[in-house]
Amino acid sequence: MSHPDISAAITELKSLLGDRLSTGPSVRDLHSEDAAYATPVRPDAVAFPDSTVEVSEVVKICARHQCPVVPFGVGTSLEGQVIPIKGGISVDTSRMNKVLRVNPEDLDAVVQPGVTRKQLNEELRATGLMFTVDPGADATLGGMAATRASGTNTVRYGTMRENTLALEVVLADGTIINTGTRARKSSAGYDLTKLMIGSEGTLGIITQLTVRLYGQPEAISAATCAFPSVDDAVNSVILAIQSGLPMARIELLDELQMKGMNTYNPDMNLPEKPHLFLEFHGSESGVAEQVESFRDIANEFGGEAFDWATKTEDRNRLWEARHNAYWAARSLRQGACPIVTDVCVPISALAEAINRTKADIAEAGLMAPVVGHVGDGNFHLAILIDPDNSEEFAKAKELAASLNAMALELEGTVTGEHGVGTGKMAYLADEHGPALQVMAAIKKALDPDNIMNPGKMINLN
Known part of the structure; x- marks a missing residue:
């Protein structure tokens, strides 16, 4: 990308969009970060197009002036995807919401x-x-x-x-x-x-x-179930999947995460042991059969304290608690900032991956609860660090790096769902090898001037 003329682009965009182009500091601040632990960078301006045609015109103007363009939804990404690290125009699509x-x-x-x-x-x-x-x-x-x-x-x-x-x-x-x-x-x-x-x-x-x-399924049943160890919980999932049990959701929370769940949700009061949160969809008879089949499997691995929820409000309360796992994790250490990361491995390697990770956490002297979409072999860490402690930050980055290396060793991927952004770019060559150059060739062919979210995914010099 040659030297951009951002001021000229802003002048033309102002003519196109009027007050739907903002250069105000508060709006730019809102578009300077996402949910990642990454350094915020303000865009030079934020565009709020109403239609595909307007998006096209915005991009044409930016292309003429070699001005970076970064799409923005609501900023919930976790690897810095929407941070405009090269400046330019943040294109906010929130008005295109029909x-x-x-x-x-x-x-x-x-x-x-x-x-x-x-x-x-x-x-x-x-x-x-x-x-x-x-x-x-x-x-x-x-x-x-x-x-x-x-x-x-x-x-x-x-x-x-x-x-x-x-x-x-x-x-x-x-x-x-x-x-x-x-x-x-x-x-x-x-x-x-x-x-x-x-x-x-x-x-x-x-x-x-x-x-x-x-x-929408005729019947839905959700449950929580405690296990003596992470191994037991994961092995019950592996057997359930190998048995063809059609689970709709199956989430793992380790004992530390459960402590945070109880702290953040005082009415939860579940045993502070590894847990599975489950949900089954189907007909009334089908769900009842699935529930009994899973109960039998869980019993083989020491599953206990089953708590079933069939009422909509009870199920919603359970999954709202699961979705608030990030905030529950933060409650474990007041004032801490979490570095959140994820990997995904073949499900047969999941128990090994989590156990090795927990050993690495202990060796580093860090606090990092584990949450996983265990039916997919995908799990997450929220590494809780003091944001002013550079030594903790360095240890957290080392832990994340070792987690990525382990995932590749186990024939998995460095990210199951968080994506690449800036946080995972350094590991793509190890995962993809020569295929990364194929990706770079695609990027160069579709974006020869490197204006589309530059500095992300693929580095084009």
Whole structure:
């Protein structure tokens, strides 16, 4: 990227957008960071387009002036994806928040990128349908596609990759393309939809999505179950999956995380032992059968203190507590800042991975509760450090690095769902080898001037 003329770009953008282009410090501050532990960087301005055509015009102006462009949803990403580390224009899609079309017969919906997952499900309530990808945060669907989000329902329903049929995308020169159709399969050309999912704004800006929907299950049952050890909890999950038990959610929380859960949710009062949080979907008889089958499996591994929830309000309370695990972890050490990271390994290696990680945590003298989407082999650490203690920060970074190395050793990945951003870039070469150069070639072909979220995912000099 040659030297950008950002001031000229801002002048033209002001003419295009009027007061929907902001250079105010408070607005720029809101777009200078996400939920990651990363140094904030202000954009030079924030654009609030209303339509795909406006996004295209914004990008064309920025392309003419070699001005960086960074898409922004609601800022819930966890690896610094939306931080404009090279400055430029933050393109906030929050005004593009319409559900354009729901097709109940075909189980899909067409939405703008600023629609949040809770908003979509609220609009679907009367149809008997639901959108299933649930990363915890009420993220925008555009951001969820850009980061290839997943979450607690993934073990049954899949990630954004499996639940996005088609996209509309504005490329680095302002060209608008459509990838995919509403058909459930296609053999027509390269799969550009999957290429854009997980590209984190480095190849284009997503301006419309066609997503899969599912029927709301007739019956839902949720439960918590305590185990003597992490090994026992994980091994019960492995056996349940190998037995073909169709679980909708299955989450692991270690004993330290459970201590935080009880602290943050005083009415929870669960044993401070490793726990599984589970949910089953299906018919009344099917769910009852699944519950009994899992109870038998859990009993083999010392599962105890089953607490079942079938009422909607009880289930919601349970999963709200799980989604607040970040804040529960923070309650373990007042004033601490968490460095949050994740890896994903084959499920057969999960118990080994978590045990080795817990040993590394103890050796480093750090506090880091473990939470995992164990049905996927994906787990997270919240490493609680004193933000003013440089020695703790260095140890936390070493711990995260050893976690990534271990995941690759076990034939896994350095990130199951948080994405790359800036935090995981250093490990991509180890994971992908020569394939990283293929990614760089794609980036260079689609964004030759490197204006789309520069400094992320792929380093182009």
